[in-house]
Amino acid sequence: MTVGFVSVTHTIFVKKYQERLGEDFMESQQMETMQYTETDKITIADVAEALGISKTTVSRAISGKGRIGAETRKRVMDYIAEKNYHPSVVAKGLAQSKTYNIGWVMPGQSGMTDLPFFHRCLNGINEVASGADYDLLISMVYDNDVSQLARVIRNHKVDGFILGRTLVDDPCVRLLQENDIPFVVIGSTPNENVIQIDNDHVSACRELTSVLLMKGIQKIALIGGDSNHVVNQTRKQGFEEAIRECRHLVRDCWIYMDSDNESTIDRLVDEIRRNGAECIVCMDDKICYHVLNKCNRDGIQIPGQIKIASFYYSDLLKSFKPAITALEYDPKELGAVACKMLLDYMDGIPVKKKIFMNHQIALKGSTQL
């Protein structure tokens, strides 16, 4: 074993789970085992028989659909409460040609920054879905590999989908449209005929940028991420609109897209400072995070030597001092509305094609004059 910068592998890390669970591996593990045996459940037929009534009546009592005598209803409800009976949603679904599942599509290779957003969306989605007795089924897509999504579709496991993110030319959207499956996307897509729920990035970014300019910042730079993501396009647009509207206030303006990796950002911060910009606007929390780290490392004072703002706030930025001026959204609401829309749409209710959510501009110390 050596020490220092050398990585020491204590135990080998290479076996795949197929081999892992082979004889050798199992032998080396603790020996005690467990074995499962089924226990059987009570059905609607059992309830009907016990009460001396028909399955239909029981069904009616539970679902509340159709006429039924108040007394009969009470007998059924009391009995099932006592026996702790709960109907099988799967069987109900089969009879109604529904699954009571909705598919949640998210990237398989998400990183530290997207995950909290998705997770908050999920909280909102889950809240309204479970309220309608729907559950969420995960399908992960890897870049352009939509085979997992395709599996869920052809297996008829869900009634509709919610996409957590969209690309400019999104293969999931195409697949879903070809198969004529109901879906909504969180985010925006140029694709027509897609139900979209999004923050109003254009307005939000325009507003924040305008505020900065009106505060007196004359030289401003934007560092943006992957221009293949729709959200980055719209943020860029908002920034540009503000610049145009306030052009009398602007002396210099720089825009760098596709710059969301650390080394590029480090380089850009240097360049931007050389150019004499007063403020760096970061297109998202991750970019901002790297910019802030770069400034910290180099001892660049914020807001003294450079002002910083972000078009997206997240926990990543939470522990920086001074606090960061940023746009704030509510992903949980986004998810909740998306799910409600999908549910309505699946019920045949006409829904709007595009819904914009509200935002907040939080001006903090990082842009103080």
Place this chain on the structure above:
Amino acid sequence: MTVGFVSVTHTIFVKKYQERLGEDFMESQQMETMQYTETDKITIADVAEALGISKTTVSRAISGKGRIGAETRKRVMDYIAEKNYHPSVVAKGLAQSKTYNIGWVMPGQSGMTDLPFFHRCLNGINEVASGADYDLLISMVYDNDVSQLARVIRNHKVDGFILGRTLVDDPCVRLLQENDIPFVVIGSTPNENVIQIDNDHVSACRELTSVLLMKGIQKIALIGGDSNHVVNQTRKQGFEEAIRECRHLVRDCWIYMDSDNESTIDRLVDEIRRNGAECIVCMDDKICYHVLNKCNRDGIQIPGQIKIASFYYSDLLKSFKPAITALEYDPKELGAVACKMLLDYMDGIPVKKKIFMNHQIALKGSTQL
């Protein structure tokens, strides 16, 4: 509108989605709407009829179970390929009293640090689950509110569960055991009769700590998180075992548990330095992250003035210089093995009660002498 440290709310942020989707809100949005109409799908009966054979035969051709003539089989396969027919897993499940779903239980209030771990687990789980034509159903639990889990259970929507995390006295574990549902946990629990897949935190932490001591560190401090989490207990144990085994090398040793919030950590770092410790061992990535930030802010040199190691490595620590000495695990493998175990267990195959995964110790610059 004011500027500076004041938070400015541009658009109101308070309406709940119920209201949001009410008349007023809808009116203010873009008017174009969409409406969904069902299209119907082909079934096994259609295939059978078209081919002039029975449903059973078709079923046999597809499932591969039971004897069937090679030619008949080919006719069926060709026809369904042509018609792009795929059997309904839901109907199949009903007939077999299975759902082909497995429940994925994760905390609803997860933060930046747990999420990447869960997500990687999910990648592994998903890989083996979909290989067996199973899908993942999300159930979120909020602290001790397990009502979402209870819903999924009583609706009979899954065949088994995987828990992404366990608490010392976990209400999910209790609920699942009471209902006699198959499940496995990722992580460890003192609870007997629970199938557990975990990293061997005790050994790993013992090994890393020993290495540090053998390198010549004599005064060492541990900052640990919530002692209600099993994983934190086991990490503490590993640390203590190493201290005991190497007591001839140790001059001073401090252990602080339940210290995973920023302000506590800031205070502890000060205290630990006053005590003259040479090395801070952080129980997880989040704690380490805060320690590193504190050191950066205060200009404390690493490893010159203090050495830092972490019992858990994650992307959070990626961009620090020097690189951080840490234990490295493979969450995807953890998930994959967990899922395989669950599947076996549900099939009635005896499985080991406890599986330990391997780890790596990566010695980097942050602990260099």
Place this chain on the structure above:
DNA sequence: TTGAAAGCGCTAACAA
């Protein structure tokens, strides 16, 4: 107000 019967799309004895 209640029930009988058919059916959702598939599997699994049991026969042939």
Place this chain on the structure above:
DNA sequence: TTGTTAGCGCTTTCAA
């Protein structure tokens, strides 16, 4: 090798 029949657990006409 193939088909008949009876479910899986629920809903939904249609009659009574």
